[in-house]
Amino acid sequence: MTAKTIGILVTGHSPAELAGEYGNYADMFATLLGTFDFAFKRYFVVDGEFPESPSEVDGWLLTGSKFGVYEDHDWIRRLEAFIREVHAAKVPTVGICFGHQVMAKALGGHVEKFKGGWSAGPVTYTRSDTGEEHVLLAWHQDQVIRVPDGAEVVGKTDACENAVIRYGDWGLSYQPHPEFSPRFFEGLAEARKAAIPEALFEQVKKVEVPIATDKIAQEIGEFLGRNR
Template sequence: MTKKTIGILVTGHSPAELEETYGNYADMFTRLLGGFDFQFKRYFVVDGEFPSSPEDADGWLLTGSKFGVYEEHDWIRRLEQFIRDVHAAKVPMVGICFGHQVMAKALGGHVEKFKGGWSAGPVTYRRSDTGEEQVLLAWHQDQVLTVPDGAEVVGKTEACENAVIRYGDWGLSYQPHPEFTPSFFEGLAEARKAAIPQSLFERVKKVDAPIATDRIAREIGEFFERPR
């Protein structure tokens, strides 16, 4: 049987001081989904490298980014159109953090910087679809505040109402980062500590909680594997 191809749309660069040890964001997702029989293509859309067609892959995965989806960059507007094209073509898509937000914005939702401040470190996500509580690593201030028509919110936290979204059989997106390991997150927090309040950095600079990485990796992989 032919392997499914997952196209990774890379929307940001990991901190340079961490890349030698952990690789880039595409590397993290190939490791996350390493238990599945996929092959991967990488497109650094943040640098203007785009697929030619939604059919260039059997599924699409959008990474996180330091950018805000509301920022005026040509590649973000182009990415929003590509998301709409993928949606119209019914090729499955998964989004993470920035990817979660840009999927919502492209399809008519609203994203902005959350007035309640940052979510960072291990955060408990309550899932209404599975009944689970899942601890995952968060690093964001922007949030999806209004979801697109037809989308279903299936995960939330105390500070983030629209944290996991399903788009019927087509799409699945997460505000947290299942691809982050605790050691990478600790390095990220150190590299970007100037971006967050010092008091928050002190709380999140060490990750001690067990993270539901394997559970989300399985959910994403099975979503891509599902016959359509």
């Protein structure tokens, strides 16, 4: 059986001081999904590098980013249009953080900075579809405030009502970062600590609880790898 090819739409760059040890966000997802028989193609859409067709791979994965989906950048508007093409072509798609938000916005949802502030560090996500709770790493203030018509919210936290969204058989998206290892997250928090309140940084600068990485990796891999 031929390996499925997953296109990773890279929407941001990892901090330069961490890239040497941890690679870029696409590398982290390739590691996360390393137990699956996938080949990966990387498209740095943040730099204007886009696929030619929504059907040139078997599945798509959208990464996180330091940008907001509401910011006025040509590549973001172009990405929204591409997501709508992928949706119409029914190519399985998974989004993470910024990817989660831009999928929602592209299909008619609304994203803004959450008035309740940041979510950062280990956060417990409650799933309505499985009845499980997962501790995952969060790093965001922006949230999906209104989901698109037809989308189903299947995961939330106390401070994020629309944290995991399913779009039927087409899409699945997560606000948290299953691709972040605890050590990378600690480096990220240090590199970008000016972005969050000092008291919050002191709470999250060390990750000392188990993270449900393997559970979510399995869910993502099965979603992207299923036969259409």
